[in-house]
Every structure is written in C-alpha cells, then in structure tokens.
Amino acid sequence: MANHKSFLLFIFVLLFSLGIEPLETKEVIRVPVGVVLNLKSSVGAMAENYMTMALSDFYTKHAHYKTRLSLRTRDSKDDVVSAAFEALHLINIERVNAIIGPQSSAEAKFVIELGRNYHVPIISFSATSPHLCPSHSPFFIRTAFDDSTQVKAIAAVVEAYAWLEIVVIYEDTDYGNSLIPYLVDALQEVGARVPYRSVIRPYSNDTEISKELRHLNSTRATIFLVHMTASLGSKFFVLASKAGMMTEGYGWIVTQGLSTLLDPVGSRAMDSMQGILGVRPYIPMSKQLGDLLYRMKRFRFSKRNKITGVNLFGLWAYDSVWALAMAVEKVGMANYSSMIPNVSRVNVASLGAVDMGKNLLGAILDLKFESPSGYFQLIKGQLEPLTFEIFNVIGEKERIIGYWNKKKGLSQMLNGAAKSDAKGKLKQPIWPGDTTNQPPTKKLRIVVPLKQGFYEFLKVQKNGNISGFSAEVFFAAVSQLPFPIMYEFIPKDGPYDDLLYQIHRQKYDAVVGDTTIVANRSLYVDFTLPYSESGVSMIVLTEDSERNNIWIFLKPLSPNLWLTTGAAFICTGFVIWVLEHRLNTEFRGPPQQQLGMIFWFSFSTLVFAHREKVVNNWSRFVLIVWVFVVLILTQSYTASLASMLTVQKLQPAFTDIKEIQRNGYKVGYQNSSFIKGFLMEYLGFDETKLVPLKTIQDYHDALSKGNKNGGVAAILDEVPYLKLFLGKNSSKYTMVGPTYKTDGFGFAFPIGSSLVSYMSRAILNVTQNKIQMDTIQSKYFGNQLALEDQSAKISSEGPSLGVYSFGGLFIIAGVVSMLSLLMYMYHFLCSHWSALRTICSSESTLREKVVEIAKHFDKKDALDTPDEGLGAPLGSNAMENDSTRTNVTVKNNLDVNENERTN
Structure with missing residues (x-):
C-alpha cells in the first residue's frame, strides 16, 4: 500500500515538474512567479529540487485552493548582469508577480532595485549579506537568517577556547566582505585579535590558493575562521590539507555559509575537513522535516540535478514557496474572485495590469506557520534565529558538541544551563590530526x-x-x-x-x-601591569666629614638657639645685679666692674663656677629657675655633641642632579636602558657627560674613582637596580635626590594583543600572593631589596636643637625674672617715696632728675635682717637713721685701719 502511494506521488510530481497537470474540475488562477538561480551551482540545483517538492507538497495538502503558482525559472549563470537581465525579463515579459532569488548577495543587490521600481516582491532564501537589509528595501524579503546573527555564537566559541588571535579567511565577494566588520567587532568583544585577513577571489585557481596558504603558514598562525560558499570552500580545504594545515596544532571554524552545505560537498572535501568546528542555525527535528528528508533522498526531479543532499538553504527555498503560495491564495482570491471567467484555467497576467506587489508583500510579512525548518515568522522582513548549534566534523558525520542561545550562551545540551567554566561549555571535540589536544593560538x-x-x-x-x-x-x-x-x-x-x-x-x-x-x-x-617597584633615582658616594669640622662644637644648637641663650644669660645677669646691687657689696664698685659682674655672673652659672653670694631672696628665686634652665641646656648640648663625635655621620657627596650638571660632572647609567634618553631629553645632559655601565662592579669602580679620576659623580638608574647595588655596598653609597616617576617593569606585547589583559590579571594574582613573591625575591635577592630608602636613612646633616624645643623653659625663666624685678622695684618705690618725690618735684632738668634718681638707687642699703622673709632685705629699716649710718661708717673706718696695720 505504501509503495502504491509513493508511486502515485512520484507520477504526480513528475507531471507537475514537466508542466503537465492532471485534469482538474475546479477553476484555478495561475499566478506567474519568477525564479532566478545559478542552476549549475550546488545551492541552485538543490533549491530547484526543494521548490519543486514544495509545490507538490503544498497543493497536495491544499488542493481546494483557487490559485496555483507557476514557477518561471531562469538561470543567472552566477553573473550579476545576467541575473538582472533575467529578472527584468521576468518582470516585463513574463509579467511575474514575485521573484524568488536571486541566489547570491551581489546579484540580489541589483535585482532588489528592480523589484522596488516595479513593485515586485523579491524573496531571497540565500542572499544572507548584512548589507542587504529588508528594512531599507521595502520590496525585499529574506526568508533566511542574516549572516551577522551568527557572529555572537562564533565569538562565544573563540572565547570558550581562549583563543587570543584568529586569522579570518573569506572570499572576495559581497557575501564574504560584508560579514567581516561584524565578525571582527564580535571577536574583539571577547578579547580575540584578528592579526591578519586573507582574501580569496571566488575564481582563484589552485596555484593562487596554495600560495596564500603557504603565506598563512609562514605567519605561524594556527587558528583560522573560514567564511566561504560551498564551491570555493570545498576547493580551499582540499588544498589546505595538502599544505599540511589540517594536522595537529591547527584549529578551524567555518561559518554557516559552509556549515549548512556540508552534505553537498564531495567526499574528498569532507575528508579534508576532519576536525573542523562549524556554527549553523539549529533546526529542530519534526515529523514534517523527517518526511521531507526521506522523500528528498529517494527522488530526483531532474537529470541535470545530481545533488540530493540536505541543507538549510534548501529548506529555506522550500519555505519560500509555501509562504508565497499562501500569500497568493489570500491576495489573489480577494482581488480576482469577481474577474475569474468561467474557464478551468485563468492566467493572472491576462487579467490586466493589476499590481499585486504591495498586497503580496503585506501578506507574506503577516504569515506564521510551522515549516520543516521550524517556525516561520518574519521579523522586520527576515527570519531571526534563536539558537545555533556547534558541530565537529568526525569522519562522514557531524557531531554536535554544543549549542548557543542569545539568553543562555554556550551549553552542551539544548536546554541545559550555561556553565561558567570554559571547559564545560562544549563537549570535547576531535581536532585536526585526530587529537583531543586543544590547538594553541600560536607559538609565541x-x-x-x-x-x-x-x-x-x-x-x-x-x-x-x-x-x-x-x-x-x-x-x-x-x-x-x-x-x-x-x-x-x-x-x-x-x-x-x-x-x-x-x-x-x-x-x-x-x-x-x-x-x-x-x-x-x-x-x-x-x-602588562608592572610587577616591580617603580621610579628612577640617583646614587652617590658618601663621605664622613662631620668630625673633621673645627666648628663642630657649634652644631648641637641652632643659631637661633645660640642667640636666644646668650640674650637670656645677659638678661638674667642684669636682673640679679639689680636685685643685689643695693644690698651686696660684691655687686658694687666702679661701673666697669659692675658691667663685668653682669656678664660674669650669669655666664658662670653655665658651668656652676660662680663664687658670688646672693643675699636677696628674690635673687635666689630667680637663680633657682635659671640654674634649672642651664642644667637642661648643658645636658642637651652635651648629648648632641657626643652623638656627633661618636656616631659616624655619612653625607652624600652630591644631593642635587642639577649641581652635577652645572659643574659639568659625568653621570653613569646602565647600558642599553632608557636612562640615556631620559638624561639627555628630560634632564638636558650632554651625551659626552654620560658613561654607560654594565655590571654592579662597574658601578662600584666608577663611583669609587669619582669624577676627577675618570669615574662618575653619580649614577642614575631605576630603584630596583639601585637597591640591589646598595644591598651589596650600603656603607659607601647612598640614594639621594628626587625619585622620577616610572611604572616599573612589565612584559611587552603587540598593540591590541588580548594576551596583555590575561597576563596582567595573572601578574596581579602573583604579586598579591605575598608568600609566592617573597619566595621569588628571596631566591635572587635575599634581603637586599628590603633595604630601607637610603636617602631617608642617611641624612646629609643631623638636625640641630632649636629654640622651639626649649621655649617653655625660656618663658618660665622670663616670667620669674620679670616678677622678681617688679616686686623689688615696688618695694624700692615704697621705701624711698619721699626722697624720690622730692627729687621729682625739684626745679632741675629732666636729665638732672634722672641722674639724682640713679645716684639715689646706687646708695647701699643696710642688711639688718636677711632671714625675715622673702622681702626682708627691703624691710622697714631701709631708711636708715643717722646713728645707724654713723656706726656703719665708724665700723668701716676701723676695718680700714686694721687692714693698714696688718699690711
């Protein structure tokens, strides 16, 4: 029974393909539809088979429809001019209402313009160039996927295998060229770089392709992405295999243009493509698709067509016929139902100049139906894929190793969750050379x-x-x-x-x-990111000249402190003299002697060598505080001076690079480094003043000799080198001067290399691992790089003691001295008020009054009760009576006579 049905179906299809239709009892409208294909190509031959099968299947299922498509097929001969000519012939002569095709993107570009001018819908199932946009061409419909929709899936595969560089090989056609900008952008987003693009002309012979393959092999590139049609791609991979580029260590990816045509390629080409990866839209298997594939493998519809394989372009051609047939039925019956004559066959072209273009266009865009290739629905004039499958060619089969979805990304299973680790995103492929070892980007x-x-x-x-x-x-x-x-x-x-x-x-x-x-x-x-300390600095020879300075005894105190201390000594001596002058004979005498006493007494307290006694309690109060100040000063001075004389003080021979430059001294630098250019361009050194050095011993010898003996005054280099040098010679040299900014050591790669970001992250992980970095540094440097900054450790001169350090002491001493002096003067005024009043009220001049007051102050007071209290020397007996004065005078005379007798 099944064989009987198949035989009847075969007879029906054969008659339909020859233009012989079975007898019909119903009235039908024949709608002429043009088909422009390259019938000599694999895609064209395949599409013709699928469209013929589509007509048979559609009208078998929809026998009640009043319209019938009449396909008028023309051969474009793979030529743009021929395709445009045939399309124009179909529109003007055949009066077709729509055109399916043309096959290539270059041909479609011209035919689309014809469709726009004549309002004829152009339906293409194979012109996948992103440059052909249905939204920009109102009468263009693409019943296929735009090539640019696959670039995200390809980039995801490249990212999964962490390929940093990939060479793109594509054919020099509109189909090949239009995808490259989208592809390069997608690869750059995942960190891959396209260092080279190889363009193959569509009509290149074997010699030209082999020459380009040899050039690709010379670049040591190992990962390639091929974007070609089936005819050129089959030839290319056969030659690539001969060139030894389909062996272990190489990786290949093909785009959907070649992936969807693996069945039509010959067995020889298939053998040469072992291990490649391919990306193509995922077509769910259904009963309708399975039945179509079964019938396509059994029947041949044309003797000239030997291709019976299955590919996605054939399915899209099948869907195009179904969509157009459904749209024609909807539009044709609505427009022509009242015009159909009472005959069994009606040709729409004979009904008059009725423009069905816009109506057909709108009807096709609104269609939604289940087709062998999946769910048919046009979005913005074209199909949009949701999922791509990634396959691996193994033997004569294609093994699916994963899927890519816009929302989930890569996953091994169709409905599986995407995995974060790269190895789990795809199943293990078999690479060229029949190996599971992943090919690296290339040998660096x-x-x-x-x-x-x-x-x-x-x-x-x-x-x-x-x-x-x-x-x-x-x-x-x-x-x-x-x-x-x-x-x-x-x-x-x-x-x-x-x-x-x-x-x-x-x-x-x-x-x-x-x-x-x-x-x-x-x-x-x-x-990459730096992995070492940064900066450029200078090392110079140190010299110990501190203890050889004859004025070293002045260094413990700053000049300001010396001046402040001297002034304090003089002021304190003056205050003591004022307080003791009227009471203490040791503070009386000729003016010269009294002036000397002021200086002598205060400075003698510096070493506690004074022999004068003080009798005024205010003087004792002042002297107690002052002795404490002197004690602190002397102890601090002694400690600082002892440190200068006993501790070695290393001073740099030079502290400023500008000083070396002004004096015309020579400067050393490490040979082959950038420091030479830095010294000449940034610091302005003359090249004759620069000395290249190579080893640590060269550094030592050049600095030891010095500028006058054929050496150098200083060496400028990067901080890590200088610290290593100082770690071995820290007692003789020091790092001085400013540190000029650099970014440290790093590894260099070509501009745009994706390896830079990977290596930078890896370096960051290494440098932040303290244990690992300490192990590496200890292995080669020990503790030499852990030295402190020598410029901070060894100063050119220790800081002297300043006034601010002793400010509190001087304030206390000053307050006590002023308070004592004020109290003394207050008691003096009280005790001598009458005499002073008399002097001031006299008619003498101001100068005479001042002289009288000074003479009055110069008179000596009696010292009756020195222990009656803090102010006892200034007691009520200060105004002596005459008898007291007489007794004192007599006593003094007796003392003088006694001395004369003794002599």
Whole structure:
C-alpha cells in the first residue's frame, strides 16, 4: 500500500515538474512567479529540487485552493548582469508577480532595485549579506537568517577556547566582505585579535590558493575562521590539507555559509575537513522535516540535478514557496474572485495590469506557520534565529558538541544551563590530526634581552633557558593563565627600545625581561601591569666629614638657639645685679666692674663656677629657675655633641642632579636602558657627560674613582637596580635626590594583543600572593631589596636643637625674672617715696632728675635682717637713721685701719 502511494506521488510530481497537470474540475488562477538561480551551482540545483517538492507538497495538502503558482525559472549563470537581465525579463515579459532569488548577495543587490521600481516582491532564501537589509528595501524579503546573527555564537566559541588571535579567511565577494566588520567587532568583544585577513577571489585557481596558504603558514598562525560558499570552500580545504594545515596544532571554524552545505560537498572535501568546528542555525527535528528528508533522498526531479543532499538553504527555498503560495491564495482570491471567467484555467497576467506587489508583500510579512525548518515568522522582513548549534566534523558525520542561545550562551545540551567554566561549555571535540589536544593560538616568539650584569633580574642560560627575578614572575604568571600557550625564547642583544620596536614590526611576539614601562614605548607596544617597584633615582658616594669640622662644637644648637641663650644669660645677669646691687657689696664698685659682674655672673652659672653670694631672696628665686634652665641646656648640648663625635655621620657627596650638571660632572647609567634618553631629553645632559655601565662592579669602580679620576659623580638608574647595588655596598653609597616617576617593569606585547589583559590579571594574582613573591625575591635577592630608602636613612646633616624645643623653659625663666624685678622695684618705690618725690618735684632738668634718681638707687642699703622673709632685705629699716649710718661708717673706718696695720 505504501509503495502504491509513493508511486502515485512520484507520477504526480513528475507531471507537475514537466508542466503537465492532471485534469482538474475546479477553476484555478495561475499566478506567474519568477525564479532566478545559478542552476549549475550546488545551492541552485538543490533549491530547484526543494521548490519543486514544495509545490507538490503544498497543493497536495491544499488542493481546494483557487490559485496555483507557476514557477518561471531562469538561470543567472552566477553573473550579476545576467541575473538582472533575467529578472527584468521576468518582470516585463513574463509579467511575474514575485521573484524568488536571486541566489547570491551581489546579484540580489541589483535585482532588489528592480523589484522596488516595479513593485515586485523579491524573496531571497540565500542572499544572507548584512548589507542587504529588508528594512531599507521595502520590496525585499529574506526568508533566511542574516549572516551577522551568527557572529555572537562564533565569538562565544573563540572565547570558550581562549583563543587570543584568529586569522579570518573569506572570499572576495559581497557575501564574504560584508560579514567581516561584524565578525571582527564580535571577536574583539571577547578579547580575540584578528592579526591578519586573507582574501580569496571566488575564481582563484589552485596555484593562487596554495600560495596564500603557504603565506598563512609562514605567519605561524594556527587558528583560522573560514567564511566561504560551498564551491570555493570545498576547493580551499582540499588544498589546505595538502599544505599540511589540517594536522595537529591547527584549529578551524567555518561559518554557516559552509556549515549548512556540508552534505553537498564531495567526499574528498569532507575528508579534508576532519576536525573542523562549524556554527549553523539549529533546526529542530519534526515529523514534517523527517518526511521531507526521506522523500528528498529517494527522488530526483531532474537529470541535470545530481545533488540530493540536505541543507538549510534548501529548506529555506522550500519555505519560500509555501509562504508565497499562501500569500497568493489570500491576495489573489480577494482581488480576482469577481474577474475569474468561467474557464478551468485563468492566467493572472491576462487579467490586466493589476499590481499585486504591495498586497503580496503585506501578506507574506503577516504569515506564521510551522515549516520543516521550524517556525516561520518574519521579523522586520527576515527570519531571526534563536539558537545555533556547534558541530565537529568526525569522519562522514557531524557531531554536535554544543549549542548557543542569545539568553543562555554556550551549553552542551539544548536546554541545559550555561556553565561558567570554559571547559564545560562544549563537549570535547576531535581536532585536526585526530587529537583531543586543544590547538594553541600560536607559538609565541619571545625576545629575551641579553644582559651583561644584574643577573639577579634576568640571565640567559647556555641551554637557552632563562632565569632571574623577571623570568620567575613570567613563569608564575603563565601558570595562572586559563589556557595553554606555546612559546620559544629568542635571546637578543641591543638597546631595549630597539627590541621592543621589533614587536611593532611583527618580527617578534613579546619581550620578557626587566623592561621598564615608559610613555614613549607605549606608542608601539602594549605593556602588562608592572610587577616591580617603580621610579628612577640617583646614587652617590658618601663621605664622613662631620668630625673633621673645627666648628663642630657649634652644631648641637641652632643659631637661633645660640642667640636666644646668650640674650637670656645677659638678661638674667642684669636682673640679679639689680636685685643685689643695693644690698651686696660684691655687686658694687666702679661701673666697669659692675658691667663685668653682669656678664660674669650669669655666664658662670653655665658651668656652676660662680663664687658670688646672693643675699636677696628674690635673687635666689630667680637663680633657682635659671640654674634649672642651664642644667637642661648643658645636658642637651652635651648629648648632641657626643652623638656627633661618636656616631659616624655619612653625607652624600652630591644631593642635587642639577649641581652635577652645572659643574659639568659625568653621570653613569646602565647600558642599553632608557636612562640615556631620559638624561639627555628630560634632564638636558650632554651625551659626552654620560658613561654607560654594565655590571654592579662597574658601578662600584666608577663611583669609587669619582669624577676627577675618570669615574662618575653619580649614577642614575631605576630603584630596583639601585637597591640591589646598595644591598651589596650600603656603607659607601647612598640614594639621594628626587625619585622620577616610572611604572616599573612589565612584559611587552603587540598593540591590541588580548594576551596583555590575561597576563596582567595573572601578574596581579602573583604579586598579591605575598608568600609566592617573597619566595621569588628571596631566591635572587635575599634581603637586599628590603633595604630601607637610603636617602631617608642617611641624612646629609643631623638636625640641630632649636629654640622651639626649649621655649617653655625660656618663658618660665622670663616670667620669674620679670616678677622678681617688679616686686623689688615696688618695694624700692615704697621705701624711698619721699626722697624720690622730692627729687621729682625739684626745679632741675629732666636729665638732672634722672641722674639724682640713679645716684639715689646706687646708695647701699643696710642688711639688718636677711632671714625675715622673702622681702626682708627691703624691710622697714631701709631708711636708715643717722646713728645707724654713723656706726656703719665708724665700723668701716676701723676695718680700714686694721687692714693698714696688718699690711
């Protein structure tokens, strides 16, 4: 029974394809529809089969419809002019109401314009170029996916395998060129770089393609993305296999243009594509699709068409016919039901110039139905995919290894949740060369500078391996990367700037070493985050000249403190003299003797050597406070002077780079570093004054000799080098002057390299791991880099003691002295008020009055009761009577006579 039905169906389809229709009893309207295809291509031959099958299936299922599509197929011969000519012929001569096709994007660009001018809908199932936008062309409908919809899925695959560089190979057609901007942008968003683009002309012969493949192989690129049609792509992969580029270590991705046509490609091309990855829209399997595939594999509808495989373009061609047939039925019956004559066949073209274009266009855009390719619904004039599948070619089959969804991203299962780890996003593929080892981006050529000194930072071994602090940080960072990288070290001698510029010239891929991050270098390379201390400073020879200074005894106190102390001594001596002058004979005498007493008494207290006694209690009060001040001053002075004389004080020979420059002294720098340019361009040094140095011993010898003996006055270098040098020679040299800003050491890569961000994150993880960094530093430096800043540790001169340190003492001493002096003067005025009043009220001149008051003050007071209290020497007996004065005079005369007799 099944065979009988199949035979009847075969007869029906055969008659329909030949234009012979079975007898019909119902009235039908034949609607002419143009078809423009390249019938010699695999896509064109496949599409013709699918459209013929679509007509048969549609009208078998919808036999009651009053309209019938009449396909008028024309061969474009893969030529833009031919396609436009055939489309124009269909519109003007055949009077078609719509055109399915043309096949290529380049042809569609011209045919779309014809459709717009004549109001004829152009329905394309294969012109997938993003440049052809239905929203910009009102009579253009795309029953396919825009090529740009796949770029996110491709970028997700590249990100999953952490490929940093990928070479794009595409055909030089509108179809190939239009996708590249979208593709490059999507790859850059996931951190991948496109270092090279290979353009293949659609009519290139084997020799031309093989030449381009050899060039690609010379670049050492290993990951490729191919965007081609089936005809060119099949030839390309056969030649790539011959070139040895389908072996282990290479990775290939193909876009949907080739992915959807893997069935039509020949077995030879399929064998050469083993291990490639492909991205294509996901088509859910349904009963309708399964039945269509079964019938397409059994029947051939044309002798010239030998292609019977299944691909997405064929399904879209099938859906296009169904959509157009449904729209024609809806629009045609509404417009022509009143015009149909009473005949069995009616040609719409003969009914007059009735424009169905706009009505057909609107009807197709409103259609929604289940089709073999999925759910048919046009959004903004074209289909929009939701899910892509990622497959791996293994043998003669395609193994699905994952899916990509706009909302979920990559996942192994269709409805599975997306995983965060890259390895779990896709199933394990089989790569070219029948291996499961993921191909790396490419083997990096890493330049390692050859150093002749400072091997603690970088050293190239005899076997080509590298060691040192910079190398250890690089190895630690590489181990932190989420993907493997292959590299080889290339030791090179020369200035660091020249080595870095070789990256810009694409001769090398990276520079690993103690390379300083500076602004002018970032113009042609990208640096990772720094992994060392930053800054440029200066080291000079130190000299111990402190103890050889004959004026060292003055250094403990600052000049201001010396002046303040001297003034305090004089003021205190004057206050004591005032308080003791009228009572104490030791503070009386000729003016010269009294002036000497003022200076002598106060300064003698500095060493507690005064022999004069004080009898006034106010004087004793002042002297107690002053002796305390002197004690503090002398103890502080002694301690500071002892420190200067016993502790070695190292002073830098120079403290300012400008001083060295003004004097024309020579400055050393590390050979091959950027410091030479820094000294000349930034600091303005003459090149003749610069001395290149290589090793730590060179540093030591040049500084030891000094500028006058053929050496240098100072060495300018980066802080890590200087600290390493000082760690071995800290007793003779010091770091001085300002620290000029740099960003430390970093690894250099080409501008735009995605490896920079990965390596920077890895370096950050290494440098923030204190245990790991301490281990690396201890291995090569010990504790030498942990030295304190020598410029802070060794000062050029210790600070002297200042006035502010003793301000409180001087204030207390001053207050006590002034208080005592005021109290004494108050008692003096009270005791001698009558005499002073008499002097002031006399008719003498002011000068005479002052002289009289001074003479009155100069008179000596009697010292009757020295122990009657704080003010006893100034008691009520200050105004002596005449008898007391006589007794004192007699006593003095007796003393004089006694002395004369003794003599």
